Amino acid sequence: MTLWYTRAAAKGALVSGQLWQPYGLLRMTSKCMSSNCDELDAIFKQKRTLRTQVRKTLKAIDPSLRSQQDNAIQDLILGAPWFKSSLRLCAYISCSSLREVDTFKLLSHILQPHPNGGKKLYVPRVEDKNSHMRMLNISHIGDLVANSMDILEPAPLDAVGNAREDVLQANDPVDILLLPGLAFDRSGRRLGRGGGYYDTFLKNYKELAETRNWKQPLLVALSYSQQILDDGVIPVTSTDIPVDALVSPEGVIPISSAAFNRMDL
Ligand SMILES: Nc1nc2c(c(=O)[nH]1)N(C=O)[C@@H](CNc1ccc(C(=O)N[C@@H](CCC(=O)O)C(=O)O)cc1)CN2
Numbered sequence: 599m600t601l602w603y604t605r606a607a608a609k610g611a612l613v614s615g616q617l618w619q620p621y622g623l624l625r626m627t628s629k630c631m632s633s634n635c636d637e638l639d640a641i642f643k644q645k646r647t648l649r650t651q652v653r654k655t656l657k658a659i660d661p662s663l664r665s666q667q668d669n670a671i672q673d674l675i676l677g678a679p680w681f682k683s684s685l686r687l688c689a690y691i692s693c694s695s696l697r698e699v700d701t702f703k704l705l706s707h708i709l710q711p712h713p714n715g716g717k718k719l720y721v722p723r724v725e726d727k728n729s730h731m732r733m734l735n736i737s738h739i740g741d742l743v744a745n746s747m748d749i750l751e752p753a754p755l756d757a758v759g760n761a762r763e764d765v766l767q768a769n770d771p772v773d774i775l776l777l778p779g780l781a782f783d784r785s786g787r788r789l790g791r792g793g794g795y796y797d798t799f800l801k802n803y804k805e806l807a808e809t810r811n812w813k814q815p816l817l818v819a820l821s822y823s824q825q826i827l828d829d830g831v832i833p834v835t836s837t838d839i840p841v842d843a844l845v846s847p848e849g850v851i852p853i854s855s856a857a858f859n860r861m862d863l
């Protein structure tokens with residue numbers, strides 16, 4: 599797969615006026631002046647370098663240690679009151695070749711039939727290379743098929759030809775989003791895989807929740823210990839949306855006040 603990156607995208611990230619860098623906040627004008635574009639270029643370059651480093655680190659983890667971490671993270675979530683009480687969730691379908699924290703134990707738990715209806719699950723579907731991803735409702739793991747990136751995702755129509763519900767069209771809010779990523783820090787910074795899919799989706803979902811007067815969903819990232827980096831190492835721009843909490847094998851790390859309030863820690 600080719601990752602795309604253009605100066606036009608860099609301009610897009612600047613128009614909102616603020617640019618976060620590891621070493622502080624730079625205020626930007628509404629236009630991308632060439633020095634500001636250079637600044638963004640430098641940040642995207644830092645991100646690419648860091649992604650390469652983290653991918654290497656992930657590849658070097660012994661498979662049995664990784665599997666222990668996968669179980670520890672999922673068991674922590676399955677036992678947590680904030681997870682047990684959640685009714686509607688978005689979660690990623692983990693991809694083992696990308697060395698992502700496994701979610702299959704969680705997914706099969708969420709999709710278990712339950713006499714009172716159980717939990718409702720929405721999972722990502724990439725629609726185009728323009729950072730456009732939808733979160734569609736599935737009821738069975740068998741609803742998933744591999745896409746061109748070899749990530750399992752739902753077809754837009756279900757087995758009987760009905761359009762799957764898009765979480766952005768749903769009548770009720772989701773409680774939690776379980777997020778993937780390449781690296782995180784204890785202040786909530788998140789380094790994704792560079793497509794901008796999650797940041798774009800999260801921006802749209804947050805706007806929807808605000809319009810509807812819904813409580814914002816809790817953004818919880820799943821992370822191997824090796825993916826939690828020191829503060830100041832992850833470069834971010836104004837379009838990067840911070841997470842509320844991390845779950846690593848060492849435990850739940852609440853970050854935002856929403857996480858402290860809702861995770862009952
Ligand atoms: N499981 C999962 N599903 C997801 C995401 C994800 O990160 N994980 N996404 C989150 O955005 C979206 C898909 N975006 C993706 C972006 C890059 C790659 C990928 O294969 N990247 C390679 C590098 C490819 C290259 O450099 O050309 C890699 O990271 O090793 C996969 C999915 C939606 N679904």
Ligand SMILES: Nc1ncnc2c1ncn2[C@@H]1O[C@H](COP(=O)(O)OP(=O)(O)OP(=O)(O)O)[C@@H](O)[C@H]1O
Binds near residue numbers: 610792
């Ligand atoms: N809300 C947004 N609207 C439009 N473009 C965006 C938005 N968020 C990110 N992008 C663009 O997506 C591209 C990739 O961004 P970035 O490197 O931050 O991705 P990422 O955070 O690693 O990926 P992801 O969000 O999928 O995990 C950049 O060109 C960025 O400007």
